[in-house]
Amino acid sequence: MTNAVSTMLRGRVVTVDTVVEDGVVVVEGDRISWVGPAGSASGQIPPHTGSTILPGLVDVHCHGGAGASFPDSGSGDLMTAVRHHRSRGTTTMLASLVSAPADRLIAQTSLLADLYHGGDIAGVHVEGPFLSLARCGAQDPNSLRAGDPGLLREILDAGRGAVKSMTLAPEIDGFVRIGDALREHGVLPSIGHTDADALTTRRGVEALGEGPISATHLFNGMPTWHHRAPGPVSECLAAAAKGRIVLELIGDGVHLADETVRAVFDLVGGERIALVSDAMAAAGMRDGRYRLGPLEVTVRGSVARLSLEGDDGGTDQDANPIAGGTSTVLDLVRRAVVNAGVPLAEAVRAGSSTPASLIGVGHEVGRLAPGFFADILVVDSAFEPEQVIRRGERTQREAASWRS
Template sequence: MTARTTTLRGRVVTGEEVIEDGTIVLTGDRISWVGPTPRWTGDPAPQSDSIILPGLVDLHCHGGAGASFPDSADADLLTAVRHHRSRGTTTMLASLVSAPPERLIHQTSLLADLYEAGDIAGVHIEGPFLSVARCGAQDPGSLRSGDPGLLAEIIGAGRGAVRSMTLAPEVDGFAAVAEMLRENDIVPSIGHTDADARTTRRGIDTLGSGPITATHLFNGMPTWHHRAPGPVSECLAAAARGSMVLELIGDGVHLADETVRAVFDLVGGGRIALVSDAMAAAGMSDGRYRLGPLDVTVQDSVARLSRESDPDAAPIAGGTATVLDLVRRAVHDAGVPLVEAVRAGSSTPARTIGLGSDIGALQPGMKADVLVVDAFFQPVQVFRGGIALQEEK
């Protein structure tokens, strides 16, 4: 049987440049050709103003379209995946939040089914080995010291699906948990921490070589102060040294556009992963939702923990955007170069979880995960493994 071939034409964003009139050819489930249209010897596709990007990769996502990875039953979990996929996120980790052990184990097991089916790239465990002082929208009653026994149960329930875990370097048992993460090829992530700079650096050193991320840098940690720099300075320095990737929720709510631009200027898109941190309300109207054991109120698309008194001061409880929204905002509002923004939404997160040789870039031989958007970064077509989204069964 002859493999299906799809030819696309537009502004092609590679890992190094924007080809203003480029062609990309998908043959079967792989990219077979990428380059300037005049060099393509086959039948050319019609000229187009579309922008062609690699499929986007989200390392931190709690749900969408009304479904929540920490809360929903297995029948609903794919709803969230499909929402983000329709917006160009062709690869994602499903994130859990701190919860009682039995809940974490149960939801990890459900998500392992999606992992084994190829619908998600794995599971991200955000907690429960976090700082109570910086718990944010995490349930403080579910937080605990580092517990290798519990981690072993979660890993077992995941059947190979657990790919990353957020933990605070100051919690008791940090070193033992860190060792177990490395032994199981799970990416450790520094976050929800009240640690000072010295403790953070010690934690990074304890994690040793291998990929490390910072969970939504600036959020869930002390403000960077010039006499008390805290974890922000150490994470920025580690990224500048090439030993850490920084998650940024660049949605204009979690971070100012100027902050996003500054971090790109400091470390570049090769050390940044744009993450949605989306919860169930992504793609939905304002209203009441759940994030783990906690109630969340979404107003004007901003999710905060439900609080009767002074609701605007309640902690932010995840995002309602997608990675494509963050790429658009980085380019249009923060002034980040297109190549750098796309890199932070695709190749950098793919590389961080060990998938960089297969996804995250428009190169011959790579998986045909491709996103076509218009000039306003609205999705036109999404291909996953060479198959258009509307053709998936």
């Protein structure tokens, strides 16, 4: 059940390229009809509340939340994760899978396709299985394989148009064939979980030809950028500076230092950055044991790491590979502004319009502009949600959580 929201909102309004300190957003039905300074608004406008009004956020890399996992949960639990992120302002999202046995990947893609065709998610992101064994991170090494067009075709068929993005490593056998197939079906190729050197990465980007490309969680799942062995990081940064690629950043203070986030924003700007949660089932939950595909994960201090054989949950676990995030995109926008010193409009762009454009929905979501869907996030001075509006409506569950 949903409640129609007020048709007029007033506060500090963040548009795609500026901040209107006293602005108004007018909603008619499921669309935004007007955005501008309060002094130019017509009709009886509400008082300024001190709130900040953002576009609904867009997450193109998310594995779950609130105890539910897109790679693992049954159909009855998948919406639990969607609702968790939506209640925190993510009104558009891709549901991400991880490398798994072929039958599992196909089955989960089919389940998530139902959410896509029901309008609850914007599509599916398949992270693997065509990845580097050396940089598998929290991916199941037993599920990795060379590029297999037959398996890709089965996954795409199971998705019935829902698969929108796939992560693959440029050094794998069959990379060009997989890249060509992704382009043929309008699926975004994303370079990641790779041990490639700089030249191989450059050739991979060139082989993908025209069309959007992203880098899956830049810096994570790839070699460190060394001045004598720059690897994929330097090539991805250079490609982003040329407008060729969009860089995913998990700017949660765990995957990346705040200074790294600030440096990338300074180098390429929010137009070439997509802040992604990479959240897994533990997002919004207590510390404990969870699953990420075929692997077990231990979360301690809100940091998720692989549970390796012989772990006792003690300090030794701190050296295990990071296994996804526990934040939301709103957390990343807040941290970019407050901790990394990124300008508000740039951080919001990286959490909304850039990822929306990356997955082909930037013409109707990700901006506060006339004609766009009324996907709106209203936050207080601490960047905590006061209202989350999707398609012009607010759900009862969200309203109840704000009152509590």
